[in-house]
Amino acid sequence: xxxxxxxxxxxxxxxxxxxxxxxxxxxxxxxxxxxxxxxxxxxxxxxxxxxxxxxxxxxxxxxxxxxxxxxxxxxxxxxxxxxxxxxxxxxxxxxxxxxxxxxxxxxxxxxxxxxxxxxxxxxxx
Amino acid sequence: xxxxxxxxxxxxxxxxxxxxxxxxxxxxxxxxxxxxxxxxxxxxxxxxxxxxxxxxxxxxxxxxxxxxxxxxxxxxxxxxxxxxxxxxxxxxxxxxxxxxxxxxxxxxxxxxxxxxxxxxxxxxx
DNA sequence: TTTTTAATCAACCATATGGTTGAAAACTGA
DNA sequence: TCAGTTTTCAACCATATGGTTGATTAAAAA
Numbered sequence: 001x002x003x004x005x006x007x008x009x010x011x012x013x014x015x016x017x018x019x020x021x022x023x024x025x026x027x028x029x030x031x032x033x034x035x036x037x038x039x040x041x042x043x044x045x046x047x048x049x050x051x052x053x054x055x056x057x058x059x060x061x062x063x064x065x066x067x068x069x070x071x072x073x074x075x076x077x078x079x080x081x082x083x084x085x086x087x088x089x090x091x092x093x094x095x096x097x098x099x100x101x102x103x104x105x106x107x108x109x110x111x112x113x114x115x116x117x118x119x120x121x122x123x124x125x
Numbered sequence: 126x127x128x129x130x131x132x133x134x135x136x137x138x139x140x141x142x143x144x145x146x147x148x149x150x151x152x153x154x155x156x157x158x159x160x161x162x163x164x165x166x167x168x169x170x171x172x173x174x175x176x177x178x179x180x181x182x183x184x185x186x187x188x189x190x191x192x193x194x195x196x197x198x199x200x201x202x203x204x205x206x207x208x209x210x211x212x213x214x215x216x217x218x219x220x221x222x223x224x225x226x227x228x229x230x231x232x233x234x235x236x237x238x239x240x241x242x243x244x245x246x247x248x249x250x
Numbered sequence: 251t252t253t254t255t256a257a258t259c260a261a262c263c264a265t266a267t268g269g270t271t272g273a274a275a276a277c278t279g280a
Numbered sequence: 281t282c283a284g285t286t287t288t289c290a291a292c293c294a295t296a297t298g299g300t301t302g303a304t305t306a307a308a309a310a
Contacts, residue, residue, distance in 0.1 A: 042269090167299090
């Protein structure tokens with residue numbers, strides 16, 4: 001499976017998104033992460049494995065604990081793909097829209113496996 | 126299933142993302158959309174049904190054709206969720222980052238069904 | 251009316267997914 | 281060594297998903 005698909009399918013589950021939201025507030029062990037859920041530890045462990053497989057978390061080792069840590073790079077990739085569609089809803093012409101519209105001129109085809117090369121940015125402001 | 130999960134799982138398939146990419150260049154019939162794929166028409170029809178279920182496309186009726194049209198609202202919702210994690214990778218302090226950081230101050234908890242209650246925030250700005 | 255075209259439906263298949271349980275691993279500490 | 285804690289593994293189950301084929305609907309064209 002391609003990277004972006006892996007990321008998006010990992011995010012397409014409310015439990016996993018809640019786990020990421022928790023990790024956004026700091027690293028945590030599996031048990032801590034599992035606490036808020038009505039689910040077995042093994043269930044949460046599986047979800048974490050999916051997140052790890054997508055590169056959305058990494059895990060350390062401290063004694064018998066395996067603390068989880070948020071890794072945001074895949075989120076960035078997913079955001080970039082989604083933002084290439086911004087022009088379809090963002091009618092307002094503020095600085096953000098301008099910025100992204102400029103970006104789109106370098107990435108006109110919003111498909112996966114984008115090989116973005118030329119980063120032409122003429123001095124702005 | 127919640128709205129965001131539906132959207133993300135619809136996007137977590139390269140075929141469906143390619144269909145959206147095609148629709149980003151203009152409306153199209155099922156047959157036209159199916160042409161680039163080594164897949165039966167029924168297969169593409171199913172994918173379109175998923176996209177329609179997620180609100181990512183709408184469909185018209187012209188004779189026996191059912192032209193598909195991109196609908197970007199769910200993409201906006203998904204983008205907004207993802208952008209709430211921007212601070213985890215975006216270290217650069219350009220105008221875009223500033224803009225989004227400002228937006229995050231209004232939406233600090235990136236979780237679904239958040240029952241945020243105590244929001245102690247003493248007079249700011 | 252008959253035929254052609256566009257699209258969907260229904261049934262089916264293989265595999266993936268989200269969950270459980272119970273056992274096992276890995277480590278701490280007495 | 282034995283016992284407790286944290287986490288994973290393996291097996292299993294039910295359901296969802298992505299795909300096919302063949303029949304069917306709906307409209308246009310002949």
